[in-house]
Amino acid sequence: MNNNKTTRALLGTGALALAGLVTLPAQAADAERIIRDRCLSCHTETGEAATPFSRISEQRKTPEGWMMTISRMQQQRGLVISPEEKRAVVKYLADNQGLAPSETAGLRYLLEKEPNVVESFDQLLQETCVRCHSGARIALQRRTEDEWKNLIHFHMGQFPTAELHAGARDRAWFDIALTNVAPKLAKDYPFNSDAWNSWQKVIKKDLTGGWAMHGYVPGKGTFDASLHATKTANDTYALVLEGHYADGTPLAGKGRAVVYAGYEWRASLTIDGVKVRQVLAASADGNSLEGRMFERDDEIIGGSVKAVKGTAITAVTPSYIKRGERKLLTISGNNLKGNVKLGSGLKLLNVVSRDANRVVVLAEASKNAAVGSNTVKVGSVSAQGALAVYDTVARVEITPSDSIARIGGAGGPIPKQKSAYRAVGYAAGADGKPGTEDDLRLGYMPAAWTLKPFDEIAEHDNDIKYAGTIDKDGIFTPGDAGLNPERKMSTNNVGNLSVVGTVVDGGNSVQGEAHLLVTVQKFVKPVIE
């Protein structure tokens, strides 16, 4: 396709009316031209219309996946490409050789940079592949069997230790990867899929408009905000965010979003002077955006966010009320109009304040209200199970339950990698026993945070003194990088710790624990782990 000719032909028939239509083919034609100009010194044209470029056309992946491959072309292969051209190629490939929303389900933690995820893949993949990097990096790609095989050859050449590690050197790693793993990957993660074929046919919704967003920021708490998106170009939006945290502190920011493959929302914003990122997925109906927002320079400091466009409730905070207790509850959402109903056993004493995005009520749970989860209604919309009525907090779980932090800083180039915790309360449920199937999840509860040595070794080595500190909001900051001459063999400020969260409920203190390994830096920073 010749970009100029196409554009000229279209413009000739009425530039204004067709302006919207011109953008996409023009962008695509530009990207194809860049691929021809920049990539074909090494790659070749296949002559097949459906798969025109060797090694490039028979794989599909996320925007991050494409970014990673093309960065390798620059860093390892010698590709020369400008930042603008690279962005255009990533956009084109992620749009035309991307993943359907359903193909990313259950794996979005990798894109969202969710910390401390413990993965579980089947044994063959776990043993052969999930040893150096995440399994989701693999499961978020789709390839023909030949392309999965090419990938294995690339690994063998590039990372020859793959066959020397324990768990590889005792078997024919390369043969297993080629003859067992590649066909399995081609079956589980095929290049041609119904999901992608039908997603490509879906007319993608414009995401312009006013959104009601609810989210959580470690150290600051939950927030409600309106997010206004204005389309500036095809798949590109200017953003204005305005709202407040649960304690009333205002929050405001501006930024930009790009949407890949019709739903992969990637935004950069500056909120109150801090650079943040959003990795969200738009729903097919264009009415919700869900994912994670985190600080650009400290990806641990982030939390889930959800934004809605139509009439909906996004959250009820807090999500629990104790029998006999009187409490302020905030219902967040969009177009919140009409009467508030909290469910049986709960009395609405007073509507303290309300607007379309936020209703604050004073509620009271009767002494004998039934223990269980209630549906909250505002006018015609309802949020199922959004409010738990409980008797006592029987158990506290700390999330994440297994975690790492990494030493850093101290004038060095690699910053400390923190970890952040929250306490989730549970009531015992009908059987009266905590830790069983019928426990009632109450939601996130405020907690006091302390550290202790994980075991005798950690106690003996005095890890607690060196490995770092936890603050009142459950944010752990690890120790400084570098040798520590005070420690045995000048070891680093690493440590094996337990994080203890204490929730006070009435007169009782209930504790939960999580494991925290404070370990060394990671020198490679990939686009996705």
Add this chain to the structure above:
Amino acid sequence: MKHLKSFNKKAKMLDQATSQNEVEEVVAMQSIVGCTSVNDPGWEVDPFGGLGSLCQPMESDLYGCADACWWPAQVPDTMVNHTAFGDTAPKANEDWRKIDSVFPEE
């Protein structure tokens, strides 16, 4: 080491493994995304879910490990991919501050 609560399921099996052969049988352990589950030796976690069997301090072994491309997703390997890694910091023990991440922040 029976008293250690394991960092993950496979490490629990490793707690009980006594010989090197047995250790090799249970190496495919699950680990936290971003960490390597290679543990002979490991980079951030040892086979027992702790830190005791790692190269410590890590600076003393950094280039030995980097040469060998043992953890290519954690430490730049100087064998194939990042031959210039460490050039500006020839003595890791003294000059660890000069070691840089190989991937630029965007």
